[in-house]
Amino acid sequence: MNNMELERLSRRLRRPLRSLAALRGFSAQELQELEQALDQAQGHQHTEISKALSRAFPVFLHRLLLGSVRWDSP
């Protein structure tokens, strides 16, 4: 029933499915809520860091310091 959600979670957290066996008891909807919470935490982290980088460095310095290092959306 929730295999698809579990597999997605396993890929995202880079954990083998068996290590998430305890989550099998959750419904598909609950797993989706967990995934959403992870998304939001990731989004929040990304926004915070983005804001911090822009606050700390002007654009040209930003490019100079980070060079080819990519700062992509999550």
Next chain:
Amino acid sequence: MTPENPGQGLAQRGEWLKLSRLLGKEPAELPFLQTLPETELRRLRIAASEWLFGQHQAVFRRLAQIAVWLPNWLAVPLCQRLGPLLTARIVGHMPARRAAAIASRVPTPYLARICQHLDPRRARDLILLIPHPLIVAVAKEMLRQKDYVTMGRFVDYLSDEAIRAVLDAEPDEAELLRIALFIDSKNRLDHVVRLLPEERRRRAMLLALDDRQDLLDEILSLVFHVNHMLKRELGDLAAAQDTAVLDRIIERVQQRQLWGEMLPVVASLSALSQRKVVNLNTLRHNPAVIPAILQAADEYQLWRILLPLAEMLDEPMRDEFARAGALLPTEAIQRAAEAVLVGELWEPMLDLLRRMPAQRQNDFVGVLRNFMGVDSDLDRRVIASAHAHGLTAALQSAGIA
């Protein structure tokens, strides 16, 4: 909860809170997580934390490489400008010695904020290099902010000397109890409690008397997770208090269904304390308590702990336990019988059995019959004891002489 790890109620709630906080949520927003056992919640938290901390590594590494070369007068204001989250991520990629040098110049309130976002597992070396006065100052700031969760996460990674310095600097045992609830490693908790002088451990336990600040969860969590000797020391202290205090404890254990954790504590008490606790009227007054105790004994395989305590029960309490025991399912009786056999607990079991209805006596003796024929000495002793407890009819009905 698992039979190997009985009743993880309070520690489980601590983990639920820590995971929710990592995800920027209130625990109530992820209610289904509360059904996971503590170990699984911790596993999920570590996986989520590694996933979050593992992102944008290249950016953090590059910034760390730059920060290493900056003079302190520039690095300190820069890390304040970067904000606590980004600083915490960069710190994980810096040489510990350089990060410690910068940390010692950063204002304490800001350091406390960085700690909220720092994964202490990635900053072990740095934590060990921070001078104790600075650790104490940051701890005090965290206490001011009531950030017990972050403090609990760091305890595993602090040296004994650093912990002693914090303990010496914080005179309020109530605050220490609040932190203890969130210590990750329960082995470490045991060790930290030992670092506390005996008089302070005593004062911490006596906070159970203080109904102005509700610290029962914190006190119970502490007693549940320390080793046998400390369980006995702390448990005897609590047991020596007025029965009103013990009633409050029993009420909380029942409310949170923590009998799987409580029974080992009662078993570790001195005989005098055990007798007082197991005969408390409050066990009798709430009709749900004794069945809950028996259910926990069965669910967490604690018959070998519970049955010796039955020898401490007064006569009316034995009747109560027998009445509740008679309502257990047959499989539970079977499991209790196995524990009786392994632990040689015939006396307390047969004494309870003689108080049960004939049908239940027959069930138990029927189980016994399966064990017989292996050790003739044991058979003789058990049969003699069963006769002595007035179970002759049950023996006869099972075809045992």
